[in-house]
Amino acid sequence: MPKDHGIGASVKRREDIRFLTGQGRYTADINLHKQGYAYFARSEMAHATINKIDTTAASAMPGVLAIMTGADFAAMGGNPAGWYINSRDGATMKEPKRPVLAHGKVRHVGDAYAIVVAETLEQAKDAAAAIDADFTELPAIVDMAKAVANPAHRVHDEIDNNVCFDWGWIEDNRAAVDAAFAAAPHVTTLELVNNRLVPNAMEPRASIGDYDAGTGDYKLYTTSQNPHLSRLLIAAFVMGIPENKLTVIAPDVGGGFGSKIYHYGEEAAVLAASKALRRPVKWVAERSESFLSDAHGRDHVTTIQLALDKDGTFLALRTETMANVGAYLSNFATVTPTFLHGTLMAGPYKTPLVYVNVKAVFTNTAPVDAYRGAGRPEATYSIERVIDKAADELGLDKVEIRRKNFITTDMFPYTTPVGLVYDTGNYQATLEKMIELGDLAGFEKRAAASKAKGKLRGLGLSTWIEACGIAPSHLVGVLGARVGLFDAATVRVNATGSISVMTGAHSHGQGHETVFAQIVAERLGIAESAVEIVHGDTSKIPFGMGSYGSRSLAVAGSAMVKAVDKIIAKGKKIAAHMLEAAEGDIEFADGKFSVAGTDKAKTFGEIAFSAYVPHNYPLETLEPGLEETSFYDPANFTYPAGAYACEVEVDPATGQVEVASFTCADDFGNVMNPMIVEGQVHGGVGQGIGQALLENTIYDENGQLLSASYMDYAMPRAEDVPFYTVDHSCVTECTHNPLGVKGCGEAGAIGSPPAVVNAVIDALQRGGYKHVTHIDMPVSPSRVWAAINA
């Protein structure tokens, strides 16, 4: 019988009760006494000089409390890029100032240039429309190739070719890679676009600034995945206020997918406006603002080449990518296309030589940053697509070509040619599991059934790996990170034995409140109901780096386990005193401290009580109380991996693609709550199918966002995805964290897009459309039809 509680049990999510009954407390649900309502005036032009912003008439409108413009924030600091990336020629990256509000120029449609605060939102909107702003429109720089080629057109006047950096990884390997290509018996080349995505979290961004004039304290309620990181950025970099005078609270947050990692100018603006007005100031984004101003994802244009022997052995791989960073550098914009992308270009394969070149390009579009998977989906898509193309060119089986090139279990720890050390894995095992669960042997029969209906059936594979559990500080420091990436937890045992765990991770849909409680309860042998998980408030939690990069369990969870270990260690000292035994003879199991070989024991509750009512307690050698904090910095990334199979049916008459089945065999290391893991995989694969078939962000040549609402931006719906087959039984434990866990949050979004596209191309190839070797995502009906009829 499966466990019904503790580690490994599919415990139902305790937070769902409040989410599903309307009791969640999101930023928009919070209303403070005398709050004013903020509305941001945003640029309707992609690129323009600001000649004048006259707020005189607007300020006199009914209910208007304050209007602040870029000029009011000009003295503040810029919102920085979190990683410093050098170009391959050694030049430092270009980092233009990202101001709170646009000043001098507006650089994308939706770039905010004024904040209007009024007694009501409608009054604020009326006043924003009455601002007398005069712009001189400049040519919009949208297309990356044109941005690089035309030095006269500059997003930032000081950057002459719109290139942030031109990065080579690893530059020293370049000559050897090129030599291998020159000598290779076969080279497969593929040009592809990794389509730009709008994150579309269910809850739009929202912020409330609340300045207390009596104490000089600032408080910010905001939709953040990492309140401490936001506090650090706002306090130390942008506003120049001491961190101890700023509290950041990220209450219930309705999804982030990366877009809520970053600090945005609206947060500093509501804080400054609150200080100016001595009243709280509340802003809630409308969906249209989310489309225009949230950091978008992906947007790479890539040429990838794979050199092979005639038998399919990979000899070398190289890529050239242009990565759009938009108009300003968002906080993770520089690391996403580099160290989260280039270092993954070996995949799960033993390709001996790999070289990656990435140019990051400024354009007059919204900033682009990490979105679920962040760089790793781009890497996986490029690799898995070029492998399929190579297999087609050489007439090789798509399973065999992967199997032949896998890193094998005897090779771990395995140092890749792109700078990572994979600690463990078993790619053969997940591949075989996927073949079994997906019934690949029965494919031809299903293809025949599809053909009888007039449909073309295709099978697409993707064997993927990612580096997550972000990240070892010593390593990321070498790579250019400006912060550490540890995490922290405080475990507070209350006097009556119940537990409060303060974690640096932030749950915005992941289910931390449930699964973290499962872990702590099992480790301490107490009921899960006695464990409370506290997150999201910098005044309560230790300094942790929040949730992204599939890091919550692997990093913050490890900190929590280490804090629990300290609790147990101290408990043993207390028990030894109470039981009049040597500390070394005390054993802890099932919630009891006992003397080895005897029936003498104290319960966890008795020890906790003694720590707070220390009447019989070794006060001369041990402090009272039972509360421990651990900071945990991982020794390495974790490397989840898996094998995905997608089957599609293509209607050749219309180009419509239907995903018929999707099979996932993943190795996430040890699994704490299988139900939550399955939910994460379902969500990730759903997003991947969305990217592969539906979602696309299109700016026209004037920088106007054409796909600016759900009328034109196609989100995946329930009918677009199949019932998934998901397995995580192939476990290789992470070798360097206490739970042996790897992380699962991004996996589905990383592994699935190439499986879908490979399946479509396979269907067309089998259907006789041999000229179709690639279709860029989204593989929409009109694109499929056009490719068939090209």
Add this chain to the structure above:
Amino acid sequence: MYDFEFVKPSTIAEATKALTAEGAQALSGGQTLVPTMKQRLAAPGVLVCLTGIAETKGVCKGDGGLHVGAATPHAVVAREAASHYPALAALAGGIGDPAVRNRGTLGGSIANNDPAACYPSAVLGSGATVVTNKRKIAADDYFQGMFTTALEEGEFITEVAFPIPEKAAYVKFNQPASRFALTAVFVAKYADGVRVAVTGASNDGVFRWSEAEEALSKDFSAAALAGLSVDHSDFISDLHGTPAYRGNLVKVLTARAVAAA
């Protein structure tokens, strides 16, 4: 949204009078108008709500075929027309989502005449009669191009009378984002001929594909369409499809509608 006055008349006469007010705008289910107002892209001074008039609601069989009140929500048509005119009911049941179907109305849809809306194809494809507070208008005269109709100032639809065909079907190809018709075709076979109405494809709004009608009137089979093609020179080009793609869909969907009828 800007401030506005709101009136909800209960008779056609009251509504006719209310619509003479300065800045008056007729409101039916509000599925297009209200979002437009929320985005501050429309600012009518007075909204005259047309869903409170009992005689403009409901579905009943009568002399002119199936009479559908202009203020009848799609969900009601989907339910109540099912036994009389299954293709019409199926079309209504496939518009938007349940929330849209329970608010949006037939009259609102064809008064707006969105080039990608479903209902105009049923009205034109059935050769229906559009009844207003002032007159009766044949479907062939009613639709006059994208977002353009024969309705005059102060005129509003009270019901639509659909002649019931021998056979009919509506086949819609969803625009991937909005799930409006990227292109859709309504085919109806009557004793005196076949009508084929296409929505979602043309810059001129809903239209009849006369070559297909002629061929299908002689031989009501998908095979009769072989060799035909639709002129797509004035078709819509957008993020979701080229004119050529829409031209292909017209042909494919017409054949499928014939097969499904």
